[in-house]
Amino acid sequence: MDKKTIALVGNPNSGKTTFFNMLTGANQYVGNWPGVTVEKKVGTFTHNRIEYDVVDLPGCYSLGAFSEDELVARDYILSDDADVIVNVIDASNIERNLYLTTQLLEMGKKVVIALNMVDEAKRRDISFDLDALSRALGAPVVPTVASKEIGKDALIEAAIAAMDEDKEPVNPVAYTDAVEHHIEHLHALLEERALPYPADWTAIKIIEGDADIAQKLHDMRVDEDVLQGVDNFRRYHGSDSFELDVVDSRYAFAHRVAEQAVVRPEQEVVTLSDKVDRVFTNKYLGIPVFALIMLVVFQLTFAVGQDLLGGVAVEIIEGLGGGIEAFLELIHAPAWFIAFMNDGAVNGVGAVIEFVPLIAVLYLLLGLLEDSGYMARAAYVWDDLMRRFGLQGKAFISMIIGFGCTVPGIMSTRTMDNRKDRMITLLITPFISCGAKLPIYLVFIAAFFPSYGGLVLFLLYAFGIFVALVMAKVFNQTMFRGESSYFIMEMPPYRIPTVKNVLRNMWDNVSGFIKKAGTIIFLVITLLWVLAVLPTSVEPYSEFSLLGRIGAFLAPIFRPAGFGTWQEAVALFAGIPAKEAVVGTLGMLYAGQYLEEGMILVDAIRQHFTPLTALSYMTMVLLYTPCAATLAIVAKETKSARWPVFMALYTFAIGWLVAVIVYQVGSLFIG
Amino acid sequence: MTKMLTTLRKGDGGKVIGIDAGKTATKRLYEMGFNTGASVKIIKNDSGPVIVSLNGSKMAVGRGLAGKIQLEATEQNAGCI
Numbered sequence: 139m140d141k142k143t144i145a146l147v148g149n150p151n152s153g154k155t156t157f158f159n160m161l162t163g164a165n166q167y168v169g170n171w172p173g174v175t176v177e178k179k180v181g182t183f184t185h186n187r188i189e190y191d192v193v194d195l196p197g198c199y200s201l202g203a204f205s206e207d208e209l210v211a212r213d214y215i216l217s218d219d220a221d222v223i224v225n226v227i228d229a230s231n232i233e234r235n236l237y238l239t240t241q242l243l244e245m246g247k248k249v250v251i252a253l254n255m256v257d258e259a260k261r262r263d264i265s266f267d268l269d270a271l272s273r274a275l276g277a278p279v280v281p282t283v284a285s286k287e288i289g290k291d292a293l294i295e296a297a298i299a300a301m302d303e304d305k306e307p308v309n310p311v312a313y314t315d316a317v318e319h320h321i322e323h324l325h326a327l328l329e330e331r332a333l334p335y336p337a338d339w340t341a342i343k344i345i346e347g348d349a350d351i352a353q354k355l356h357d358m359r360v361d362e363d364v365l366q367g368v369d370n371f372r373r374y375h376g377s378d379s380f381e382l383d384v385v386d387s388r389y390a391f392a393h394r395v396a397e398q399a400v401v402r403p404e405q406e407v408v409t410l411s412d413k414v415d416r417v418f419t420n421k422y423l424g425i426p427v428f429a430l431i432m433l434v435v436f437q438l439t440f441a442v443g444q445d446l447l448g449g450v451a452v453e454i455i456e457g458l459g460g461g462i463e464a465f466l467e468l469i470h471a472p473a474w475f476i477a478f479m480n481d482g483a484v485n486g487v488g489a490v491i492e493f494v495p496l497i498a499v500l501y502l503l504l505g506l507l508e509d510s511g512y513m514a515r516a517a518y519v520w521d522d523l524m525r526r527f528g529l530q531g532k533a534f535i536s537m538i539i540g541f542g543c544t545v546p547g548i549m550s551t552r553t554m555d556n557r558k559d560r561m562i563t564l565l566i567t568p569f570i571s572c573g574a575k576l577p578i579y580l581v582f583i584a585a586f587f588p589s590y591g592g593l594v595l596f597l598l599y600a601f602g603i604f605v606a607l608v609m610a611k612v613f614n615q616t617m618f619r620g621e622s623s624y625f626i627m628e629m630p631p632y633r634i635p636t637v638k639n640v641l642r643n644m645w646d647n648v649s650g651f652i653k654k655a656g657t658i659i660f661l662v663i664t665l666l667w668v669l670a671v672l673p674t675s676v677e678p679y680s681e682f683s684l685l686g687r688i689g690a691f692l693a694p695i696f697r698p699a700g701f702g703t704w705q706e707a708v709a710l711f712a713g714i715p716a717k718e719a720v721v722g723t724l725g726m727l728y729a730g731q732y733l734e735e736g737m738i739l740v741d742a743i744r745q746h747f748t749p750l751t752a753l754s755y756m757t758m759v760l761l762y763t764p765c766a767a768t769l770a771i772v773a774k775e776t777k778s779a780r781w782p783v784f785m786a787l788y789t790f791a792i793g794w795l796v797a798v799i800v801y802q803v804g805s806l807f808i809g
Numbered sequence: 810m811t812k813m814l815t816t817l818r819k820g821d822g823g824k825v826i827g828i829d830a831g832k833t834a835t836k837r838l839y840e841m842g843f844n845t846g847a848s849v850k851i852i853k854n855d856s857g858p859v860i861v862s863l864n865g866s867k868m869a870v871g872r873g874l875a876g877k878i879q880l881e882a883t884e885q886n887a888g889c890i
Contacts (some may be wrong), residue, residue: 200840204833236844264865385839389847406862412852413866421856518869522857530871531858556833624834625858625871626841670810 143191143219144297147211147242148226149235150197150553151511151630153254154476157226157284160636161294166642166767178210185294193220196552199234201241203350206552206775211463215245216335221301224462226252229266229281229632232400237277244309246336250297251279252289257365258631263403264783271399276308285636309338313387317380320345320371327367331360332786344368346381411631415515419629424519431512432538447495455491478667491652493760495572500542505643509635512590513538514627521625527607528614530625531555537606541599542571544768545573546647548775558618562610564772565781568764569606571599574717578759581721582752585743594756602760605792658766662715666708666723679727699758699794700751700801710758714786715766720759750808754801762793814849814859814870814878822850823880830877841868843878 144161148154158166162181177192196207203209215223223242227235242249245645253266272279278296307575313321324341333340335351343351352368417423440757459480466476507513521531532554540547547567554560579598583591669685676682681690681704689704692711696700705727713720721739728742747755763769769782776782817823825847828835842863843849853860858869870878 192819202836202840203842204837220822228866231864231866234866237840237842262865381836382839382844385836386845389844404866419853419857419860424857514869518860521869521871525871525873531869617818624830624837624874625869626837626874627858627869628841629860629867629869631867 141191142221142298142301144195145193145195145214145220145223146193146226147215147223148197148254149228149231149238149628151628152197152226152228152235154194154197154226154635156639157224157252157254158192159281159636159642160284160287160290161192172195178214183294185298187788190298194495198238200238203247203348205554210348214245215242219732219773220247222248222250222297224250224252224297225277226254226284229253230262230264230398233389233392236275237388237396240311240388240391243275243277243307244296244311244342245339246307246309248300248307249275249277250293251275251277251298252284253279253281254284256281257283257286257288260632262407264411265401267399267401271395274310274395274398276310285634308782311387311391316385317345317383317387320375320380324367324371324507326559327364329701331364333358333360335365336727342384344371345375346384347372347376361611409631411511412631415629418512418515419518424515426521428516431507435500435503435507438503439496443496443499447499449570451491451495474671476600477671478664494648494652496576497542497651498644501644502640504539504542505640506635507538508643509633509639511630511632514629518629525605525625527610528623529562529607529610530556530559530623532625532627533559533610536563536567537603538571538780540567540572542573543651544568544572544764545645545771548768548771551775556623559623561776561781562613562618563612564775565613565785565788566606566609566767568785569602569609569761569796571760572717574765575759577718578713578720579756581724581739581743582747582756585740585747586749586752598756601757605761605796609792659718662712662719663722666712666719666726670726695794696797697756698802699746699754699797700805701729701758701797703746705746710762713759713765714763717759717765750801750804753804754797757800758793758797759770760793761789761796763787763790810882812880812882814851814861815854815872816890817853817854817880818852819851822848823856824848824883825878826881827879828877830874831880834874834877838870838874838878842866843868843870847866848883849880877881 146154146158146161148157158179158181161183163183165183166179166181167651181191181192181194183192184190193214195211198208199210201208201210201212201215214220225239225242227239239249239251251271253268253271256266259266266281268279268281271726278297278300280289280293312318321338321341324344325337328337328340331337333355340351340355352372355368356365393647418427420427442542462479463476466479516538517531517535519531520534524531524533533551536547536550537551538547544567547570548564551560551563551567554563574780579595583594587594666685669688670679670683672684680686685708686704689708692707693704696707696710701707705724708727709720709723712723724743725739728739728746743752763786769786772782773779773783811826812823814823825843825845827845828838828843830838847863849861849863851859852862852867858871859875860867860869862868
């Protein structure tokens with residue numbers, strides 16, 4: 139028997155992720171959607187010794203064709219790969235959540251409703267008539283509190299029971315007469331055409347003016363008269379307000395259901411959340427509160443991640459390295475192999491592993507902010523300022539996430555429902571200094587600005603944000619001119635973060651980081667090492683090595699910025715696969731060995747740089763071409779090879795330009 | 810009386826009667842619950858996006874967009890369902 143699949147669908151902030159974690163625990167993996175390279179989360183659970191798959195669809199408010207997330211969710215549901223859809227609903231917010239439900243019912247899918255966070259609803263004095271709700275929707279309803287694992291078994295049993303039932307689901311929405319008339323008409327045209335979609339649903343989508351479905355019908359080469367019919371409809375009714383009428387009808391249904399099945403207090407209960415918001419979204423306090431929170435996040439990241447745990451990681455790596463070396467000597471491994479293991483594998487990969495505690499703490503804290511609902515407030519308080527640069531508040535969330543790592547920062551742009559906002563945010567996020575660039579600054583700061591470390595670091599981060607905003611403005615007035623932008627966002631109530639969610643999120647990110655260390659960085663270091671010691675007739679690590687020659691060829695580009703040696707050029711290019719390699723490469727080439735930290739490297743840096751070239755080099759590192767993982771995710775998200783190439787080149791140009799300005803202007807003052 | 814969302818003050822309530830924005834933005838607002846007849850209550854309207862209570866959740870709407878939402882003002886400080 140085939141393994142059965144449950145798909146989770148729900149609004150953002152409906153507790154769907156918590157729900158997924160409750161059902162599957164640690165049995166999760168990340169795959170790709172069929173046909174597209176957008177990541178999907180899949181998990182399994184076992185009930186009565188039968189294993190089931192759970193697919194976590196992206197959170198969305200609708201199943202139109204607005205954002206990437208909506209399309210991915212909708213295509214999956216239409217594919218019939220799921221045996222039942224579990225629709226997670228926020229109990230405190232029933233109408234808007236039911237809006238999504240109506241669309242599942244329109245698709246004719248087997249749906250089980252998880253009425254989630256009933257505890258929160260109870261605190262707000264909201265109560266339910268579950269039978270009435272279930273009757274009105276024609277689907278089983280199970281009350282749940284996913285964060286406390288309440289209702290888990292009942293939900294699983296209801297879902298399994300629904301899989302085997304062969305009752306035909308009915309669409310309970312009553313549309314306007316005109317819409318009903320057109321549905322009937324289009325239905326007649328569409329039925330018996332062997333479409334992979336239900337005829338009624340397809341008809342509704344055509345009436346809604348859905349561009350995606352029109353394109354899909356076209357690509358499927360359906361009969362000419364169908365295409366003609368669809369075209370005619372769009373021609374004659376394109377300017378009618380049918381699509382809004384359809385939304386109104388769905389909401390009318392949702393309101394009717396709520397009237398029958400939900401009892402709400404006369405006056406809304408003022409919750410703690412409302413009180414907190416009076417401070418956090420306050421006209422004057424909003425931004426200072428945000429600054430304070432971010433300051434605490436960064437301070438804690440360094441205090442715990444570096445000062446407290448960083449040393450432990452270094453010791454583990456060094457101990458491991460010593461052990462490997464001793465073992466290799468014991469078995470009389472060839473000298474070149476020992477050198478490679480030391481310079482490349484242990485020190486190269488180890489250099490990255492040393493930052494695991496730092497990254498882990500940063501992700502833990504960002505995860506707490508996200509799970510608590512604060513991120514929406516950050517977007518809110520920044521919206522006004524972001525607007526002046528042609529962006530919207532949501533872009534700020536991507537930027538904050540970008541402090542940790544650019545890749546998830548760019549992935550978070552998926553929630554934006556507007557192409558222009560999304561593209562601009564995606565293009566500027568690399569200027570937000572990510573965690574991997576931090577070690578580079580730390581080494582230069584130790585060499586030249588030991589007493590002003592905090593200030594230099596702060597200025598670099600701030601400058602990165604500044605360049606990002608300026609570029610947003612530039613893009614807004616050039617490439618994306620005239621496209622409309624708008625801001626509409628739900629402000630979920632503050633919630634106590636779920637331990638499982640936060641840890642899960644941290645682990646997903648940290649394991650990705652470690653994987654990167656073991657693969658890309660290892661390959662880069664290996665390649666550089668080979669190039670640095672070949673040909674064997676010359677001195678390793680010298681300018682006569684292959685690497686030296688490549689570097690000498692590239693170096694003149696950087697001479698106007700003050701750092702024109704071949705080693706410095708090679709280090710910058712080594713940073714394109716992964717930023718962590720910059721410092722390591724400088725160490726390998728300047729100190730004759732792969733070093734990540736310690737006084738030898740700092741001394742070597744001090745010998746080869748001046749405070750001014752250190753500044754221009756750091757600016758270059760801050761702004762230039764992002765790492766390969768970022769470029770790869772840009773290719774994925776934009777489904778194009780042009781955007782990542784554009785990004786690689788324009789960021790390089792800006793980094794170079796600013797570094798040159800820093801050096802040339804600085805030289806005037808120093809003389 | 811017809812008013813724009815941006816002209817209402819904290820505590821005021823109203824029913825959506827129309828949206829005068831572009832096609833995409835209008836549909837988005839409708840889908841998020843600002844559809845015909847929806848009752849909203851202003852939670853915050855000073856600087857930055859307007860925050861309203863809608864169907865039991867809080868929604869922030871940028872000022873530009875909020876200025877295109879037409880409401881029929883109901884009583885001041887009216888309890889919103």
